[in-house]
């Protein structure tokens with residue numbers, strides 16, 4: 001059987017990697033593993049970790065590696081047992097170098113090979129996009145500050161009022177960029193050293209970014 005296509009997308013907040021993940025899923029019929037989705041689903045459970053998780057997520061704090069890894073591993077096992085798995089895209093994993101090592105061990109177990117794609121934008125661009133993006137106060141749709149989205153005045157889904165999230169103020173935004181430098185840069189270097197990293201210029205039109213990703217996977 002052909003090897004499944006397994007990609008992890010890395011990039012700062014605002015890089016648009018989530019959008020690119022959706023494009024890949026659609027184009028190749030891949031599965032999606034988003035750490036945000038896994039955590040939000042787990043937070044629905046009415047037990048200790050479920051309750052604590054909803055609080056931690058609400059405050060935007062980090063979730064311990066074993067908690068996220070367990071959820072991630074359950075999902076990976078589910079995919080391994082899927083007939084005719086074409087592959088999957090990971091969005092939001094790994095978040096630290098420790099998780100990158102764990103993922104490698106797991107993939108060795110399953111006999112899979114991981115490809116990493118970095119959607120690269122400068123700190124300046126990330127700050128610009130994050131502090132200028134808006135969220136719909138009604139349906140919570142996030143309107144990125146890229147391309148034609150820049151001119152949107154009300155929510156394209158429900159017509160609701162667009163506002164800035166507290167998390168997208170300059171202080172929290174700077175913190176996220178610092179976190180990326182501290183935690184994710186070592187992961188990027190690790191994948192580079194092991195020759196599994198493709199770097200894409202994320203400061204182009206969304207469609208061009210996707211074209212570049214298609215060239216390297």
Ligand SMILES: [Zn+2]
Pocket residue numbers: 136137138139140141155156157158159160
């Ligand atoms: Zn809306």
